[in-house]
Amino acid sequence: MASIEIQGVGKSYGAMPVLHHVDLSIQDGEFVVLIGPSGCGKSTLLRMIAGLEGITSGAIRIGGQVVNELAPKDRDIAMVFQSYALYPHMTVRDNMSYSLRLRGTPVERMTSVVSAAASKLGLDALLDRKPRTLSGGQRQRVAMGRSIVRQPKAFLFDEPLSNLDARLREQMRVEIKKLHRELGTTSIYVTHDQVEAMTLADRIVAMNGGVIQQVGTPLDLYERPTNLFVAGFIGSPAINILEGRLRCDGERRSVEIGSGERISTAPLAHGHDGQDVRVGIRPEDVQISPKADGGPTAHVELVEPMGLGTIVHIRATHHALKAFVLERVDYPVGTSISYELPASKLHIFDAMTGQRFPE
């Protein structure tokens, strides 16, 4: 087990930069999730930590030791691939013990470690089978088993669950979390799936275009996204973003949407009158009620029942909004509805830079 330090790391393929000056420090035992749109460089970063890609600039430390020039085999890390990368010509047992054999582990110890890992993952009955005879879920477990047998300094996961169906994914997610709690090994986990990210991570690293956008606990990212990208990327159903213009009226701040409608906001330290801004509000923070209670009104466009709750799409004169409510409402299309956007729940971003306004 070890901490991982990433300092000013950059990567280019030929002349094309893929990662720009990435700084990240991961504590010993931490579970960090990298999340971001396709092609943003998550896998590249992970593979650089593993030693599968060269480092163009900067330094990576594992356990305090610079590993830039170390071959993957000398870094003592384990990785679970999206494709699992099980060795097709070896049995499950041999797949799991391969790394131990390469290190010359004594046979008795190897047997006991492999069977311990196998029983932890429920693979006991499969040890003598070849990977091709296993189901997707079983293969995934073998890939996990292969990485836990040797107690590496860190686990790297590259979208390990994306080839599983939803049910199995949920189950494996829980198992990974349990395993991490039990072993306490530093882990870096790449995923597209934000439920995975929110549930597994101690900290989430949101990336876009080769740049880290925000690092923080899942709730940090959810409740205080530092920019428009993170706000839009995290959360499902996605956050509502409205275009508007900042209005300063003495100490009071409000945002004018379209021509006329005004939403008042919490006090802001910055911003000048007339500045273009974006206002974000999460669907569950939009409060709707069918009674006209004096607030602004809109009409229902679409109702999506989700089981857990309902998403109501409403349209006002200048903008559309999604509202998430826990009740099973069933408004007919066109119903007129009044809504409220509580000032404390608004996220205000500078339209030019996309950055959150400091409060």
Added chain:
Amino acid sequence: MTTVPLYEESAHRKHTPWRRIMLAVEPYIYIAPSVLLITMIMLVPLVIGLSYAFRDIQLINPFSGGFIGLEHFRTLWTDAAFWHSMKNTLVWTFASVVLQFAFGLVLALLLNNPFPGRGIVQALVFLPWAVPTFLSGLNWAWLFNPVVGPLPHWMAALGILSAPENILSDPSLAMWGPIAANVWWGIPFFAITLLAALQSIPQDIYEAASIDGAGPWRRFTDITLPFLAPTIAITVLLRTVWIANFADLIIVMTNGGPADQTQIVSSYIFTQAFRRLDFGYASAVAMVLLILLLAYSFVIILLRQAMLKR
């Protein structure tokens, strides 16, 4: 934190250049044996061989070996036998490639869909490719020989020949002997490559096309052919060059005769070098052939690129 230099561990600095160098050099270590072999055994001799084209090298003449500039090429320009062999090369190459390709494509299509016994049939029809070329030549020469072979008798019975005679000794027909042997021997090559290409066409495209209403013929012209086109282009290109160079069958079956009617450029080179022992002239002819083939490949590749751009 910020004042810590990036590489403080001196132990690792020691390893740094070594692994850098290893990583950079690694691919070259893997290709080194190939490159070394090809250079020593093919490239160096090729250059030496090309230099012979400008020298007077005759094995039987101990005073030869001098530099004579373009003399050989001047002789070549007026050498009727050479021009004749050029014409024969065109006929030989064109007929062989077209027939091998056509038969090979049909065979690949026949083998593409599973049927009971496909494994065995495939092994049997590909078998001629394993037959050593000189043996195919001898074998077909014997088949065309009316003394031990049935072909002249059958062809006479069918009225193709007026009498059961050996077509290899008939100047007007002799070329068809080596071509027949070449087609027989070369069909499997095309069939194997095209079959591999056919099997890599995703099946669901055909299903989608049938659902869209395409019949078998439309599916062939609209899906199969476009998918095969790159393979066809590259195989035909490589094969044409290879067959133009391929003299074994002709040397074994007819030795260029009768009356030079089956002499192609590469068998002409062979004759010049090993019958007349005039290596200088043989190299000059070989050089012309090499240049023509390179030019041909170049044109084909350009055409292909122009077509891809369109």
Added chain:
Amino acid sequence: MKSSAYSRSYRFLHYGLLAFYVIFALFPLYWLLKVSVTPNDLLYSEGIRLWPSRPSLAHYTFVLAHSDFPLFFKNSVIVSGSTAVLVTLVAALSGYAMSRFDFRGKMWLVGLMLVTQMFPLVMLVAPIFKLFSPLGLTNSLTGLVIVYTAFNVPFATFLMQSFFDGIPKDLEEAAMIDGASRFRAFQQIILPLTLPGVAATLGFVFTAAWSELLFALMLVSKAGASTFPVGLLSFVSKFSVDFGQMMAAGVLALIPACLFFLLIQRYLVQGLTAGAVKG
């Protein structure tokens, strides 16, 4: 009803055409066999009969007992076998490099290998002879093995590359993370998975070396180091009247090449398919 009639006539055509191909492919070989078992006195009288009325193995006995063919056969097995093994080793390395590495000069290497396929090889005979004779490599099986190895490496490299391309890169990366060096990953993970490719390459090169005539003829002049094709050819000129014995020798020459080919032809198609999927 209509569609079943259609499919029946289609099947008929399909099998009919295949039968034509099988007969066309096998008939010449069959004829070779037939003449080789026809005793001399029946050769002309039963020239176009499909099977001799009195088959005999006399020609085979003669070829095996009273000629140099067993020696030629042994030479050919040694040369073709060593060539096949060497080429496969060398081409596995270079094919792996082509499949897995991006390195400067890669395009040049591909170009070089393609161009070697265009050489009129006749032209190389004299220079190679000149290079080899001071080294004692003429009149030796080793010399032939070296030449054949070089000639076969380019195509074998492309073949091996297409097999390697079919194997996911993840596998050796996983092995490298598990603690293997790249070479060990290549050896323990990738090569075992490429066995069909190795078999195809071995078989392909073996057949090619088995049939090579030109250099076998030109680099070797003493009978002790002659290969089968050379022996057969000298046989043709020496005993040009004895068709039976020649064909018996021919049948014997065919056996190893055909056996090898029958074993590997399946992998050849697979290998090319794997490459085609990628490209």
